[in-house]
Structures are given as C-alpha cells and as structure tokens.
Amino acid sequence: MSENFLQIKDLTKSFGSGQARQEVLRGMDFTVKKGEFCVLLGPSGSGKSTLLNIIGGIDTPDGGYVSINGDKLEEMNERQLTLYRRKHLGYVFQMYNLIPNLNVKENIEVGAYLSDKPLDVEEVLTTLGLSEHKYKYPNQLSGGQQQRVSIGRAVVKNPDILMCDEPTGALDYKTSKEILALIEDCNKKFGTTVIMVTHNEAIKYMADHVIKLRDGVVRHNDLNTEKLTALELEW
Amino acid sequence: MRNPLIKRIPRELKTEWHKYLVIILFMVLMIGVISGMYVGHDSMLAAIHAGWEKLKLEDGSFELSHKASQELLSDIGSGEKADVRAYLIEKGQKEADKEVAKQIDESLRDTVTKAIGEGVRAQCQALGITDEALISEQIDAAMQEGFDAAYEEARAAEEFKDAEKEAYEKAHEEVTKKVDEKWGETVDRYDLDNADFVPQRVRIFEHFYREEAEDYNKDGTEDATVRIYMSNSDIDQASFNEGRMPQKENEIAIDRMHAENVGIKIGDTIRIGERDFQVVGLLSYVNYLTLHESNTDLMFDAFGFDVAMVTPEGFRSLRTRVHYSYAFQYEKKPEGKEQLADASENLLKALITQTLVYDNEIEDYLPEYLRQASNFAVSDIEGDLTSTGILCYILIAVIAFIFAITISNTIDKEASVIGTLRASGYSRTEMVVHYMSMPVIVTLLGALIGNVLGYTTFRDVAVNLYYQSYSLPACSTVWSNVALVKTTLIPLTLMFCINLYVIIRKLQISPLRFLRHDLKKTKKSRAMRLPRWSFLRRFRLRILLQNMPNYLILIFGVIFIELMLCFAFGIPDSLDHYADSAEDMILSEYQYMLMDSTDADGEIITTSEKSAEPFCMTSLLFPKETGGFRTGMGSGGDESVSVYGLRKDSAYAPLGEKTGEDGVYLSSAFCKKFSLTKGDVITLHEEYENKSYTFRVKGSIEYDGGIAAFMDEESFRKVFDKKEDEFSGFFSHHRITDIDEQLIATVITKEDIVKVTNQLTHSIGGALEVFKYVLIVLAAALIYLLAKIIIERNEHSISMAKILGFLNGEISSLYILPTAMIVVLFSLISFGVGFCLMIWIFRVFVLQMDGYFSFFMSPSSMILSILYLLIGYTGVSLIDFFRIKRIPLDVALKNIE
Known part of the structure; x- marks a missing residue:
C-alpha cells in the first residue's frame, strides 16, 4: 500500500451563519493508503457524511485541504473536479438512486461508460450475483438487490476509491452482510481503496483503518491488525 | 461505448406516450398546417408566375369600336403618336372644300340663272312682249340653250376665281382655327404634348370576345354573364384544371371556379345565348385569376360572371356583338411600377391618336398592372401568412414552456439520480444533453412529420383554400425555403433555446444539493x-x-x-x-363614380335626382411603417386613400367648416387603423408620380367602410389643381336614372x-x-x-x-x-x-x-x-x-x- 494516497489536512467546514452557525468539521487530519479499507465511524452529526462529500469533490471545505495522489482538490476547477470524480471515484449511497427506466445491466453500464478502464459488465454482474436479474428494472428488485446494482455501477468503473455512504443503512442484517462482503471482495479483488461512512460500530472490524469522528474532529485513528471478514461480523 | 442514458429516451417515449403524443400532435398540426400554408402559398405563386410566361399573359389590352385594319394595328404597334392635328385639319379642309365648292356652285348657278332670266326679260320688254307665260317660255328656252356656256364663262372669269380662292382660304382658316381650339383640349386631356414621350413598341394580338347570357340549368332565365374567347388565341391562354380544350363547334370550356360555385360539371350541357354547348373542360385563364367582370368592380363575382373558351366555329355561331379587344405585349417590357405606368401612358397616347386618324374609337384601355382580374389574387396570396406565423410561434413557445416545465419536474423527481450521476463523474454538459434530447427529438419528430404532411396533405388543404377563392391554375409542389425556416428552423430554435435555458438553470445546482433534494434556488x-x-x-x-x-x-x-x-x-x-x-360602411346608399364630369359634348353631367350631391375624389397613398409585409398590386405596400372633396354642408359627410388646403378630416377607419388623432400630420403621395401632400388631421368622420380623407371641395380643387366645375361623382340616397350608363364608371351600394x-x-x-x-x-x-x-x-x-x-x-x-x-x-x-x-x-x-x-x-x-x-x-x-x-x-x- 502506498503511503498517503489520500491526505486530509486541517479540514474545516461549517453551515449557517451567525447564531445558527454550526461547525461540522473542525480541523480534521488523517491519511489513507492506497488499497486500504477505511471506515469513518461516528454518530449522527459527527460530520462523517460531510467529510465523505468533501473527499468526493461534491462539497468544498472552508479550510484545509484534501489531496489525492498529491493533487489538491481545492485547486481544481469544476471541470477538473468532475474529471476527478469520473476517473477516480465510485459512489454508493444509502438510497440506491438507480435510474428507473434502465434495467440492471444498463444501470451498471452507466458507470462503465464513464471509465477509461472499466471492468467487464458481465463479470461484475456475475460477481454481484445479478446475472439472472440483469434485464429486470429496479422496481422489480428487492432493496438488497438494488444496492448490489448500485455497488456494481460504482465498481464497474474500476475506481481508485470507492466511496460508500451508509450502504447498509436501509438494509436488513442478512442483506447488509452480503453487501459488505461484496464491497470487501471489490477491495480485495480490484485493490480499490474503500472509504465507508457508517454508524454501525460492528463494521469497523472488517476495516484496515478505522477513523472515529465526533463533533467534527477525529477522536480515534486506528489501524486494524486483525480483521474479520464481512460474513464474520455480528451486530 | 455509447452513453447508456440514451436508452432511457425510447422507454420514456413509450411509458409517457400519451403526453408525448399530444405534444407531437400539437407540433405536427401546427408545423404541418403552417408549413402546408407556406408550401401551398409558394407553390401557388410559382404556378401563377410560371403561367404568366407559359400562357402568355398580356401586358395590357384595349378595345375598339370597330375591327382594326392591319395598318392601324401596325401603327399602334410602332408606339408612335399619329399627327392628329394634321389629320384633323386635312379632314376638316376636305369637308370644308366640299361645302365651299357646293356653296360656290349653288351661288354661281343662281347668279347665271338670274342673269339669263334678266337678259331674256329685258329683250322681251324691248320687243313689247308682256305675256308672262311667253316670257317664261323664252327664259326656259334660253336657259336650255345658253346656261352651260354662260356658267362656264362665269367660272372662267377672273373675278370669280378670286372670290373662289378667297372662299376656300377663309374656310381653311376656319377649319384650322376650330381644330386648334379642340386640339388644345385634347392635348391637355391626354397630355399629348408631354416632352417625356417615348414610343413604346408593342406586339398586338386579336383577342376578340363575345358576352352572352349563360343559362346553366336551362330554365330559360339568365344565370350569369359569360365572356367567351376563341380557343386559338395566341395571348392570355388558359390552363386546364380538368378536362380538355373544346374541339367541336358545340363544345365549351368554362372557368373552374364558376363551375364549382354553380355546380357545373364536365359533360353537362349549358345554354349560351341561343344554343347549347357541352362542357368539356374546366379552365383558368391566366388573365382571369379572379372573375372581375369590370375592372372597377369592388369584388369579383364568381357566381354571376364566367369566362369561357369555344372553337372559332363555335364563336362564329354566336349572335351577340363581337368585342374587338386587342391584347398587347411590350417588345421590351419595362421593369418597375413607375416605368410600367409611364410605358402604358405613352402607349395610350399612341393608341388615342392612331385610332383617331384611322376613324376608330377606343372603348376600353387597361394596362395589365392595373388589371384586377389578374392581380387581385396574386396580391392577396402574397400577403396573408405573417399573422399565422406569429400564432404558430406563440403556440410553439407554449409547448416549449410545457416541455420545460415537464422536464423541470422530471429533474426534480430524479434529483437523487442526477446527484448520484454527477457525483459519479457525469458532467453537467452530459446531463444537459441528456435532458435536452427528449424535447429535441420530439420537436424534430414533430417537425419531420409536420413537414411531410405540410408538403402533402396540408399543402393540398392550403391550395384548395386558394382554389375555393380564386380561379387559379393547377400547381405542383415547390420547395419552400421560407417554410423550412419559419416552420422548422424557428420553432426548433425556439424550443431548443427555451428548454436549454430552463434545463441549464435547473442543473446549475451542485450534485450534493441534488442528492439532498435541495433544489430551490431561494429558501x-x-x-x-x-x-x-x-x-x-x-x-x-x-x-x-x-x-x-x-x-x-x-x-x-x-x-x-x-x-x-x-x-x-x-x-x-x-x-x-x-x-x-x-349600411354604416358606405357614405351614401348610392355612390356614383363618373368617367368624367362632362359628357361627350363637353357638357357638365347633371341629374334631376334631388338627393344627389356631387363630390370630388382622388386616390393617394399613405405610407405604412410596418415594413415589408406585403408587396401587392399597385399598392407597393402603401395604403390606398380616397381623398374626397365635399361641400362644406354635405348631407353625406358633413365637415362643418372649411378644412383649408392643409387640413383634412379622416374616416374613422383611417384613424383606427393607423392610430391617428386630431392634430396629427399625415403625408399622402401620388402612386405614379413623385408628388406628395401634407395635411393636418382636423378630426374624424364616422365611416368604417374605407380609408378616406375629406376636404371641402374648394380646397380640394386648389390642392389637386382641378377646374372649378370639375367633380368625380354623385352621392345619392336613391338610384340615379338620368345619367347615361356609358358615363358611369362604377356604382357602389350596400x-x-x-x-x-x-x-x-x-x-x-x-x-x-x-x-x-x-x-x-x-x-x-x-x-x-x-x-x-x-x-x-x-x-x-x-x-x-x-x-x-x-x-x-x-x-x-x-x-x-x-x-x-x-x-x-x-x-x-x-x-x-x-x-x-x-x-x-x-x-x-x-x-x-x-x-x-x-x-x-x-x-x-x-x-x-x-x-x-x-x-x-x-x-x-x-x-x-x-x-x-x-x-x-x-x-x-x-x-x-
């Protein structure tokens, strides 16, 4: 794993103004290595989603910076940021946000289209266990299946970083573990750096790197020496 | 790899088919109808313009009271004026010579008779003869014996010769004096001495016609007047909408529009004058696109008037008088209206003078550019599409807004997806292109189908609309650039711009706000x-x-x-x-326009009708400032204004006061049409002369029937340089019956x-x-x-x-x-x-x-x-x-x- 693939330095962010001003990030510092499975853990309002959005280049910090492979996001213009997201990132959200009138395969192709080095769509479908559903529309799938498609859409790009915002937040226990296993697979199989936001403490055991946030600051920044597999997790 | 988002479009079209169907239907109907109108319009004009060449449209025509000799036609064709004065003097002198010779002869005979009588009587008295009977006998005998010798002797006398010469000279002088007097008037009237006269060479064609009563239902009553020409005419030919030319003596081809209006079909037999003809063709004469019986008719009458074609044999078999009408074409046709006006003026001078010297008379003269029957339809077709176009654009804009709102709603609905796609790296441009595709595709589809229909079905509808109004030739579809621009490019651009604006505006917000469904610009x-x-x-x-x-x-x-x-x-x-x-559209129940204010003898035309009131009138043009909407016949895009000169206390349009030479009252229609009010200044100009008049509006007169200006007659005559007793016609509450119809140009009634x-x-x-x-x-x-x-x-x-x-x-x-x-x-x-x-x-x-x-x-x-x-x-x-x-x-x- 290369050092300092992703570097977060003195990151601050606040919302509102005057008395309503709320500081969400208050000088955050940490680094993530390439290929690392990093979990951002924290309760609601700890700033984890905001942090993820800033790393993803869809939100901007008030202070500090994010650098990927030495390139600072703050120095990028809108077009460069779009290209950054296009070339380097894959996104998985709590809500799957699939395109309703595209079928499973086409929804995954939406991700493949953006990439210069996409994975084979059929292979991704097989990996995600969606082969038999590939011609179904999102409204014909269960929540777990939809999240698989959403992961497929992100992974097929063969991104450097897979950003996951509470990917299991809307799923049941069993399906959640399956989804986590898939993300784990991607991390292992394709060497994709994973940054996952969650409030589920149990997930930290499958991560290489656990960053606990509270009130906008990093409370703990730990590296797991012994990891569990997703299927071994219990909560 | 093709953008997979493209696949959404056919599916969206499929699932929302009813919405898009309505929109496409809208576009197809609007684009189709407007395109059809433009294509029909262009096709029709192209057919008309092609017909002018192919069917040899005249440049004008004249009618003579007698058939013209070849010499007369050749002299008119040269365009030169005849030396009318010399002709009149020569003619007058000849007549005078005859008269003088007759008088001299009578006078000489009287003198000789008297001298012989007196001589015999003197001899009888010397011989003492007193018996009167004997004296008379002697005188008769002397007359018989010596009259001729005495007559010749008297003629040979120097004294007689001097007197005779003097008599002739005096008579010639008298003739010259009279001709000069009359000539002055003629010269003035027809401006024959105009220094700008240029001979206008023309080719002349016989274009005789007869006017017969048409009885199409053969019930014994006249249903219409039909003007019949021969099928072998070399000018003003016809195109056939249906059927063929007449080939037999009893065959006839009639105007299509008239046939349609009154229900005559090919194969029907109609009665023309006193004989029956079988209808074998429905035609459109190039010079009768509208059935104006007379050029002064306010409106054409396709019910009561018809034009027709028969074979020369058929023509000869008819009984009414032949109208010796001749059509002409300029050898070198002048371009531009003013030049045409000058040329026709010059030709008229040649025509007047030449017919005079050939002892013929002009019954009618009409240059083509003034001919209602061939210009009315063209002028009407030329300028009738702008408002339809405006209506189309408004509708397209409405549809564009509906689209924009629909897409805006879709964007709201798909906010999370858009946020995810943007977060995944889809650029804003890609999203804009994606959401723009639907309106562009639907508009293109609408425009495509609309244009196809426009060039087929709707073109036929538009052309039929023209056919319902006018006697037009058959036309074939022509490509219309205007239609493409106005019905396709402009709506597409309109649709594109409105949607692009709304979509770009809508997609301005950040991916994060899309993900949060935070779409409102202002909170x-x-x-x-x-x-x-x-x-x-x-x-x-x-x-x-x-x-x-x-x-x-x-x-x-x-x-x-x-x-x-x-x-x-x-x-x-x-x-x-x-x-x-x-009733409110006319100034009087009967408005008589006269050919001139004097009759053939130069007497002022009067009437015994008590309610009749003379008025003066001239036509001028009011410049329209609306730009090149229309370039129709004679108007050059300007509004034709009838300027009246009325009595101050007119019973028909009371002015109340003298307007003065620089003041006018305007008709209410004039005021409303051009938003003119009291105190405004208007400039009117002559149509064919570079002359204009400026007036201050003194008020308006309630009259919605026409664009008119009113002055008191005194001021009118001064401004327009008219003689004191000159006028143009009569207003009257009742029909005027005591004016010769030949002197009346037109009568306008309700x-x-x-x-x-x-x-x-x-x-x-x-x-x-x-x-x-x-x-x-x-x-x-x-x-x-x-x-x-x-x-x-x-x-x-x-x-x-x-x-x-x-x-x-x-x-x-x-x-x-x-x-x-x-x-x-x-x-x-x-x-x-x-x-x-x-x-x-x-x-x-x-x-x-x-x-x-x-x-x-x-x-x-x-x-x-x-x-x-x-x-x-x-x-x-x-x-x-x-x-x-x-x-x-x-x-x-x-x-x-």
Missing part, C-alpha cells in the same frame, strides 16, 4: 401564514401556493387557449358583423359591401369552421397537458395522502379543485386578455391589407368561447380524477422507483 425562511380556515381549505391553498409556477404556466396556457377560441369564434363573427353593418363578405365567407368560411374545431381540440389537449403536469408533480404527496387515509374523492377535491378554481377564474380573465390580444393581432393583420376591418365577437360567441374551455376542462378533470385514483400507495414509500 423561504418560513411558510406563509394562512387564515383560520378549515383544514381542507388551508390544505388546498397550500397546494395552490406550492404549485404556483405550474399554475402560472396553466394561466399562460388558458390565455393562449382563449386567444385561439377568440380567433375561432371572432373571425366568422367579424365577417358577419361587417356584412350586417354594411350590396357591393355584402358581396365582399359573401365572397370571403364562401372562400374561407368552411376552412374557419374546421379551424374552429381544430383549435378546440388543441385547447383541450393543451389543458390536458397542463393539468397532467400538476398531478404528476404532486404524485408523491397524493400517494402519501392516500397512505394517511384520505379518500380518493377528498384527494381529488384537494388537487383538482384549486386547478378548477384557477381555470374558472382565469378563463374569464383570459378571455379579456385573449380578446384584447386578438384585437391587436387583427390590427397587425389588417395593417398588411388594404382597407379596414375591425375585430368583432358577438356576446353568444364570447360566452361560448369561455364555455368551450370549461367543458374541455371538465373532461380533463375527469381524466385527472382517474389519474389520481390510479396513483399507487407505494410511490411515497419507495425510493425514486
């Missing part, structure tokens, strides 16, 4: 406080407030629908109203006004009826689309309301009632707006035409136009009710799906 700090109404009423009001942008579009749509309905109801109403108020509207109603009435129903369907479709948008936008809330336990009826009352209230309220307001807009559009339209025509809607039409909208909306509400009923409960519970 309201707090909700508006509502009065303490019942919950449902407040709920309804909230819905109304939340959907304000959609309701604004709905209101815009309702205004547009009302505008369309005002158009559909108002045009026929306006025509009827015009006919109904025909019937002429009614004839105009009858012809218009006949020409466009059917189309208007169809148009009315098309507009009503379009109106219902438009309101369907707008109401659908509102329901679609609230699908989530409606679903949630269902989950909460609201009944379908309650939900419908929550979501349909506000729309219904808006529609009802704004149907009334929109009617007012639509009505005013229509008046404005009508004004723009009327500005392109000559004359004045005001927009009118009857109260029943006003009520109907609102009622139709409401009935249409009731239908749409029913659809909405079922639409609400069909919204599933899980819409609110599920993700975007």
Whole structure:
C-alpha cells in the first residue's frame, strides 16, 4: 500500500451563519493508503457524511485541504473536479438512486461508460450475483438487490476509491452482510481503496483503518491488525 | 461505448406516450398546417408566375369600336403618336372644300340663272312682249340653250376665281382655327404634348370576345354573364384544371371556379345565348385569376360572371356583338411600377391618336398592372401568412414552456439520480444533453412529420383554400425555403433555446444539493401564514401556493387557449358583423363614380335626382411603417386613400367648416387603423408620380367602410389643381336614372359591401369552421397537458395522502379543485386578455391589407368561447380524477422507483 494516497489536512467546514452557525468539521487530519479499507465511524452529526462529500469533490471545505495522489482538490476547477470524480471515484449511497427506466445491466453500464478502464459488465454482474436479474428494472428488485446494482455501477468503473455512504443503512442484517462482503471482495479483488461512512460500530472490524469522528474532529485513528471478514461480523 | 442514458429516451417515449403524443400532435398540426400554408402559398405563386410566361399573359389590352385594319394595328404597334392635328385639319379642309365648292356652285348657278332670266326679260320688254307665260317660255328656252356656256364663262372669269380662292382660304382658316381650339383640349386631356414621350413598341394580338347570357340549368332565365374567347388565341391562354380544350363547334370550356360555385360539371350541357354547348373542360385563364367582370368592380363575382373558351366555329355561331379587344405585349417590357405606368401612358397616347386618324374609337384601355382580374389574387396570396406565423410561434413557445416545465419536474423527481450521476463523474454538459434530447427529438419528430404532411396533405388543404377563392391554375409542389425556416428552423430554435435555458438553470445546482433534494434556488425562511380556515381549505391553498409556477404556466396556457377560441369564434363573427353593418360602411346608399364630369359634348353631367350631391375624389397613398409585409398590386405596400372633396354642408359627410388646403378630416377607419388623432400630420403621395401632400388631421368622420380623407371641395380643387366645375361623382340616397350608363364608371351600394363578405365567407368560411374545431381540440389537449403536469408533480404527496387515509374523492377535491378554481377564474380573465390580444393581432393583420376591418365577437360567441374551455376542462378533470385514483400507495414509500 502506498503511503498517503489520500491526505486530509486541517479540514474545516461549517453551515449557517451567525447564531445558527454550526461547525461540522473542525480541523480534521488523517491519511489513507492506497488499497486500504477505511471506515469513518461516528454518530449522527459527527460530520462523517460531510467529510465523505468533501473527499468526493461534491462539497468544498472552508479550510484545509484534501489531496489525492498529491493533487489538491481545492485547486481544481469544476471541470477538473468532475474529471476527478469520473476517473477516480465510485459512489454508493444509502438510497440506491438507480435510474428507473434502465434495467440492471444498463444501470451498471452507466458507470462503465464513464471509465477509461472499466471492468467487464458481465463479470461484475456475475460477481454481484445479478446475472439472472440483469434485464429486470429496479422496481422489480428487492432493496438488497438494488444496492448490489448500485455497488456494481460504482465498481464497474474500476475506481481508485470507492466511496460508500451508509450502504447498509436501509438494509436488513442478512442483506447488509452480503453487501459488505461484496464491497470487501471489490477491495480485495480490484485493490480499490474503500472509504465507508457508517454508524454501525460492528463494521469497523472488517476495516484496515478505522477513523472515529465526533463533533467534527477525529477522536480515534486506528489501524486494524486483525480483521474479520464481512460474513464474520455480528451486530 | 455509447452513453447508456440514451436508452432511457425510447422507454420514456413509450411509458409517457400519451403526453408525448399530444405534444407531437400539437407540433405536427401546427408545423404541418403552417408549413402546408407556406408550401401551398409558394407553390401557388410559382404556378401563377410560371403561367404568366407559359400562357402568355398580356401586358395590357384595349378595345375598339370597330375591327382594326392591319395598318392601324401596325401603327399602334410602332408606339408612335399619329399627327392628329394634321389629320384633323386635312379632314376638316376636305369637308370644308366640299361645302365651299357646293356653296360656290349653288351661288354661281343662281347668279347665271338670274342673269339669263334678266337678259331674256329685258329683250322681251324691248320687243313689247308682256305675256308672262311667253316670257317664261323664252327664259326656259334660253336657259336650255345658253346656261352651260354662260356658267362656264362665269367660272372662267377672273373675278370669280378670286372670290373662289378667297372662299376656300377663309374656310381653311376656319377649319384650322376650330381644330386648334379642340386640339388644345385634347392635348391637355391626354397630355399629348408631354416632352417625356417615348414610343413604346408593342406586339398586338386579336383577342376578340363575345358576352352572352349563360343559362346553366336551362330554365330559360339568365344565370350569369359569360365572356367567351376563341380557343386559338395566341395571348392570355388558359390552363386546364380538368378536362380538355373544346374541339367541336358545340363544345365549351368554362372557368373552374364558376363551375364549382354553380355546380357545373364536365359533360353537362349549358345554354349560351341561343344554343347549347357541352362542357368539356374546366379552365383558368391566366388573365382571369379572379372573375372581375369590370375592372372597377369592388369584388369579383364568381357566381354571376364566367369566362369561357369555344372553337372559332363555335364563336362564329354566336349572335351577340363581337368585342374587338386587342391584347398587347411590350417588345421590351419595362421593369418597375413607375416605368410600367409611364410605358402604358405613352402607349395610350399612341393608341388615342392612331385610332383617331384611322376613324376608330377606343372603348376600353387597361394596362395589365392595373388589371384586377389578374392581380387581385396574386396580391392577396402574397400577403396573408405573417399573422399565422406569429400564432404558430406563440403556440410553439407554449409547448416549449410545457416541455420545460415537464422536464423541470422530471429533474426534480430524479434529483437523487442526477446527484448520484454527477457525483459519479457525469458532467453537467452530459446531463444537459441528456435532458435536452427528449424535447429535441420530439420537436424534430414533430417537425419531420409536420413537414411531410405540410408538403402533402396540408399543402393540398392550403391550395384548395386558394382554389375555393380564386380561379387559379393547377400547381405542383415547390420547395419552400421560407417554410423550412419559419416552420422548422424557428420553432426548433425556439424550443431548443427555451428548454436549454430552463434545463441549464435547473442543473446549475451542485450534485450534493441534488442528492439532498435541495433544489430551490431561494429558501423561504418560513411558510406563509394562512387564515383560520378549515383544514381542507388551508390544505388546498397550500397546494395552490406550492404549485404556483405550474399554475402560472396553466394561466399562460388558458390565455393562449382563449386567444385561439377568440380567433375561432371572432373571425366568422367579424365577417358577419361587417356584412350586417354594411349600411354604416358606405357614405351614401348610392355612390356614383363618373368617367368624367362632362359628357361627350363637353357638357357638365347633371341629374334631376334631388338627393344627389356631387363630390370630388382622388386616390393617394399613405405610407405604412410596418415594413415589408406585403408587396401587392399597385399598392407597393402603401395604403390606398380616397381623398374626397365635399361641400362644406354635405348631407353625406358633413365637415362643418372649411378644412383649408392643409387640413383634412379622416374616416374613422383611417384613424383606427393607423392610430391617428386630431392634430396629427399625415403625408399622402401620388402612386405614379413623385408628388406628395401634407395635411393636418382636423378630426374624424364616422365611416368604417374605407380609408378616406375629406376636404371641402374648394380646397380640394386648389390642392389637386382641378377646374372649378370639375367633380368625380354623385352621392345619392336613391338610384340615379338620368345619367347615361356609358358615363358611369362604377356604382357602389350596400350590396357591393355584402358581396365582399359573401365572397370571403364562401372562400374561407368552411376552412374557419374546421379551424374552429381544430383549435378546440388543441385547447383541450393543451389543458390536458397542463393539468397532467400538476398531478404528476404532486404524485408523491397524493400517494402519501392516500397512505394517511384520505379518500380518493377528498384527494381529488384537494388537487383538482384549486386547478378548477384557477381555470374558472382565469378563463374569464383570459378571455379579456385573449380578446384584447386578438384585437391587436387583427390590427397587425389588417395593417398588411388594404382597407379596414375591425375585430368583432358577438356576446353568444364570447360566452361560448369561455364555455368551450370549461367543458374541455371538465373532461380533463375527469381524466385527472382517474389519474389520481390510479396513483399507487407505494410511490411515497419507495425510493425514486
């Protein structure tokens, strides 16, 4: 794993103004290595989603910076940021946000289209266990299946970083573990750096790197020496 | 790899087919109809212009009282003026010589007879003979014996010769004096001494015709007057819309329009004069695109007048007199109206002088550029599309807005997906392109189908509209660049720009805000406080407030629908109203325009009709400032103004005071058409001369029948350099019977006004009826689309309301009632707006035409136009009710799906 693939330095962010001003990030510092499975853990309002959005280049910090492979996001213009997201990132959200009138395969192709080095769509479908559903529309799938498609859409790009915002937040226990296993697979199989936001403490055991946030600051920044597999997790 | 988002488009089209079908139908109808009108218009004009060459349209014609000799035709053809003065003097001297010789002879005979008588009587007296009988006998004998010798002797006398010479000289002098006196008048009248005269060489063609009574139903009464030409004419030929040329003596081809109007078909036998003819062809003469019997007719009459073609044998078999009409073509046709006017003036001079010296008479002279029958239709066709185009663009803009709102709603609905795609790296441009594809595809599809229909079905509809009005030649479709630009490129650009603006604006916000469904540009700090109404009423009001942008579009749509309905109801109403108020459209029950104020003997024309009042009149042009709307016949785009010179105390248009040489009263139509008021200054100019007159408007006279200006006759005569007793015609309450018809140019009565509207109603009435129903369907479709948008936008809330336990009826009352209230309220307001807009559009339209025509809607039409909208909306509400009923409960519970 290369050092300092992703570097977060003195990151601050606040919302509102005057008395309503709320500081969400208050000088955050940490680094993530390439290929690392990093979990951002924290309760609601700890700033984890905001942090993820800033790393993803869809939100901007008030202070500090994010650098990927030495390139600072703050120095990028809108077009460069779009290209950054296009070339380097894959996104998985709590809500799957699939395109309703595209079928499973086409929804995954939406991700493949953006990439210069996409994975084979059929292979991704097989990996995600969606082969038999590939011609179904999102409204014909269960929540777990939809999240698989959403992961497929992100992974097929063969991104450097897979950003996951509470990917299991809307799923049941069993399906959640399956989804986590898939993300784990991607991390292992394709060497994709994973940054996952969650409030589920149990997930930290499958991560290489656990960053606990509270009130906008990093409370703990730990590296797991012994990891569990997703299927071994219990909560 | 192709962008997979493309695959959404056919699916979107499939799932939302009814919405897009309505939009495409709209576009197809609008683009198709307008394109059809342009293509029909261009095709028709192309056919007419091609016909001018192919069918050898004359440059003018003249009619003589007798058949012209070859020498006369050749001399007219040279374009040179004849030396009329020399001719008249020579002719006069010849006549005078005859008279003088006769008188001298009589006088000499008297003198000789008297001398012989006196000589014999003197001899008898010397011989003492007193018997008178004997004396008479002697005188007779002497006369018989010596008269001739005495007569010759007297003639040979020097004294006689001097007297004879003197008599001839005196007579010649007298003739010259008289010719000069008369000649002066002729020269003045026809401006024969004009130094600018240039001989205008022309080729002359015999174009004789007869006028017969046409009895098409053979009931023994005359149904129409038919003007019959021979089939072997080398000029002003005809194209055949149906059938063929007559080949046998008893065959005839008649005007298609007339045949259609009165129901004559090929194969029918009609009675012409005193014999029967079989109709073998329906034709359109190149010089009779409208059936104007006389060039001074206010309107053509395709019912009571017909033109026809028979074989030369058939022509000879007819009994009425031959009209010796000759058509001419310039050897070198001048270009431009003024040059044409000069050329025809010059030719007229040659014609007047040459016919005079050949002892012939001109019955009629008409240069082609002034010929109503060949120019009226062209001029009308040339300038009738602008307003339709404007209407089309307004509708396209409405559709573009509907599209924009639909897409805007879709974007709102798909906010999470857009946020995810943007977060995944889709650029804003890619998203804009994606959301733009649907309007572009639908517009292209609409434009494509519309154009195909425009060049086929709708072209035929448009061409048929022209055929219903005019006797036009058969035409083939021509490519119209104007149609492409106006019906395809402009609507596409309009659609593109409006949608692009809305979509770009909508997609401006960051991916994060899309993900958070935070789509409002401005955030309201707090909700508006509502009065303490019942919950449902407040709920309804909230819905109304939340959907304000959609309701604004709905209101815009309702205004547009009302505008369309005002158009559909108002045009026929306006025509009827015009006919109904025909009496207010004329200055007097009978308006006689005379050929001249004097008769052939130079006497001032008078009448014993007590109510008759002479007036002076001249035609000038008022420049229109609206730009190149129309370039029709004679008008050059300018408005033709009749300037009247009236008695100060006129019973027909009382001025009240003298206007002076720089003042005029204007007709109310003139004031309304050009928004002129008292104190304004207008400049009128001559059509064919570089001369203009400036007047200050002193007031208006209630007269909607024409664009007219009024002055007192004294000032009129001074301004227009008229003689003191010169005038143009009579106003009269009753028919004038004591003026020779030859002296009357035209008579305008109420019937002429009614004839105009009858012809218009006949020409466009059917189309208007169809148009009315098309507009009503379009109106219902438009309101369907707008109401659908509102329901679609609230699908989530409606679903949630269902989950909460609201009944379908309650939900419908929550979501349909506000729309219904808006529609009802704004149907009334929109009617007012639509009505005013229509008046404005009508004004723009009327500005392109000559004359004045005001927009009118009857109260029943006003009520109907609102009622139709409401009935249409009731239908749409029913659809909405079922639409609400069909919204599933899980819409609110599920993700975007």
